Amino acid sequence: xxxxxxxxxxxxxxxxxxxxxxxxGRILLLTLLxxxxxxxxxxxxxxxxxxxxxxxxxxxxxxxLASSAAATTxxxxxLPLEYRHIVLDxxxxxxxxxxxxxxxDKHIDMRALPDSERxxxxxxxVVAVLKSRLGKSINLHVEFVHPDDLRILNTQLxxxxxxxxxxxxxxxxxxxxxxxxxxxxxxxxGEWLYLASLxxxxxxxxxxxxxxxxxxxxILVMIGVLFPVLAWLVRRQTRPLHKLARAARDLPxxxxxxxxxxxxxxxxxxxxxxxxxxHRRLQSYISDRDQLFRAISHDLKTPITxxxxxxDLIDDADIRERFESxxxxxxLLVKGALQGMxxxxxxxxxxxxxxxxxxxxxxxxxxxxxxxxxxxxxxxAYRGKPLALxxxxxxxxxxxxxxxxxxxxxxxxxxxQLTIHVRDYGPxxxxxxxxxxxxxxxRLGQEHRRGHGLGLGIARNIAQSHGGDLEIANWPGxxxxxxxxLPRH
Numbered sequence: 001x002x003x004x005x006x007x008x009x010x011x012x013x014x015x016x017x018x019x020x021x022x023x024x025g026r027i028l029l030l031t032l033l034x035x036x037x038x039x040x041x042x043x044x045x046x047x048x049x050x051x052x053x054x055x056x057x058x059x060x061x062x063x064x065l066a067s068s069a070a071a072t073t074x075x076x077x078x079l080p081l082e083y084r085h086i087v088l089d090x091x092x093x094x095x096x097x098x099x100x101x102x103x104x105d106k107h108i109d110m111r112a113l114p115d116s117e118r119x120x121x122x123x124x125x126v127v128a129v130l131k132s133r134l135g136k137s138i139n140l141h142v143e144f145v146h147p148d149d150l151r152i153l154n155t156q157l158x159x160x161x162x163x164x165x166x167x168x169x170x171x172x173x174x175x176x177x178x179x180x181x182x183x184x185x186x187x188x189x190g191e192w193l194y195l196a197s198l199x200x201x202x203x204x205x206x207x208x209x210x211x212x213x214x215x216x217x218x219i220l221v222m223i224g225v226l227f228p229v230l231a232w233l234v235r236r237q238t239r240p241l242h243k244l245a246r247a248a249r250d251l252p253x254x255x256x257x258x259x260x261x262x263x264x265x266x267x268x269x270x271x272x273x274x275x276x277x278x279h280r281r282l283q284s285y286i287s288d289r290d291q292l293f294r295a296i297s298h299d300l301k302t303p304i305t306x307x308x309x310x311x312d313l314i315d316d317a318d319i320r321e322r323f324e325s326x327x328x329x330x331x332l333l334v335k336g337a338l339q340g341m342x343x344x345x346x347x348x349x350x351x352x353x354x355x356x357x358x359x360x361x362x363x364x365x366x367x368x369x370x371x372x373x374x375x376x377x378x379x380x381a382y383r384g385k386p387l388a389l390x391x392x393x394x395x396x397x398x399x400x401x402x403x404x405x406x407x408x409x410x411x412x413x414x415x416x417q418l419t420i421h422v423r424d425y426g427p428x429x430x431x432x433x434x435x436x437x438x439x440x441x442x443r444l445g446q447e448h449r450r451g452h453g454l455g456l457g458i459a460r461n462i463a464q465s466h467g468g469d470l471e472i473a474n475w476p477g478x479x480x481x482x483x484x485x486l487p488r489h
Contacts, residue, residue, distance in 0.1 A: 066129035102194040139186040144179040240264040352381045377411035392462040395455035400424035420484040428474040
């Protein structure tokens with residue numbers, strides 16, 4: 001059961017992969033499906049009505065033909081025996097009659113056409129009309145025969161053996177060869193009246209007619225005209241969405257950057273207007289934050305300096321040392337906060353970044369030294385914020401060297417995302433501490449006191465600002481493995 005479910009899920013995934021991901025492709029696909037369903041439904045209804053009309057017309061035409069056959073039979077039965085052949089000769093000399101008529105001394109067997117719905121409908125109608133006009137006890141045979149299998153007269157001659165004036169005008173329809181309706185009626189003992197005729201137009205064939213070619217051409221022309229127009233309209237409406245997505249992805253917060261142009265449908269205009277409002281609010285927030293931190297930096301430096309000067313006036317060396325230690329820690333916290341703000345700054349605009357070259361240069365900086373950095377794999381250029389990505393990768397490499405003495409960087413690239421693994425060969429991190437590693441000012445152990453404990457937090461913030469993430473796990477063979485994932489939009 002589980003394998004069946006997995007197989008069904010995999011089949012579903014393969015089907016969904018065939019569905020276009022773009023709005024234009026999906027609208028065109030849905031339009032094609034809707035048009036196909038509508039055309040199939042309308043064609044089924046139209047063909048059903050068309051065939052019903054054809055059957056009705058075929059029955060009416062067959063009834064008239066059978067009535068003519070019955071009248072011809074009654075006419076020949078009423079003639080004296082010596083006049084019947086004279087009338088037949090006159091009919092053959094005139095040509096162009098509706099039936100080919102002959103008098104035979106027996107019933108002629110011929111290979112009939114295979115049974116079909118229309119064939120049964122016509123033969124049953126002919127038999128019913130003839131029996132109602134000539135009597136139910138009359139002996140008759142009604143059958144459809146292919147022209148090549150048609151046999152005429154007592155000698156059972158084929159159609160091609162007769163003079164053209166005798167039968168070809170009534171029984172052929174060049175260049176096609178429609179079936180021939182042969183009615184044989186016993187009008188007296190040892191005397192059979194032979195009547196052969198084509199069904200009147202437009203019912204010369206017994207085959208069910210499919211959708212006419214004009215209908216198919218109409219569908220193709222309609223799709224050929226509608227699709228380019230629809231594609232143009234959808235592309236025109238989705239172009240603002242592409243610009244909006246690019247602006248949201250790059251998120252330029254330059255105060256001099258003009259807002260997005262509000263164009264397109266009412267819904268797209270509303271979304272663009274909301275994005276422009278959010279953009280202005282973010283610009284205002286960033287500006288206020290910068291001013292706040294600059295004020296804090298300026299305002300705190302003065303009292304810290306003043307307190308340091310006053311600390312020199314303290315006579316007790318022990319108290320003075322502890323006081324200076326507190327001031328140093330306070331100054332370190334201020335500098336760390338300012339550095340954290342600077343490293344997570346998102347003023348930078350998005351552009352193509354040579355990540356591969358950036359990693360190679362970082363590895364070259366440690367070349368020839370005891371701590372070594374090895375880069376495995378390569379990647380194409382990535383669209384992001386260059387300085388922010390450099391800080392992110394630099395923090396990861398510095399952290400690996402600081403705690404693991406050497407590092408291995410593995411690069412995995414795909415059309416969907418860029419994945420970078422930074423593995424060190426240090427002691428790793430206790431599982432209980434993994435959840436706190438991104439907390440500000442958190443440093444593992446007391447032997448590594450230098451730094452502010454902000455590097456990994458800053459790196460994760462930069463990764464998340466690019467739509468990615470940063471994950472940390474202990475390597476089974478020892479050391480720490482940091483995984484940076486960056487989506488390719």
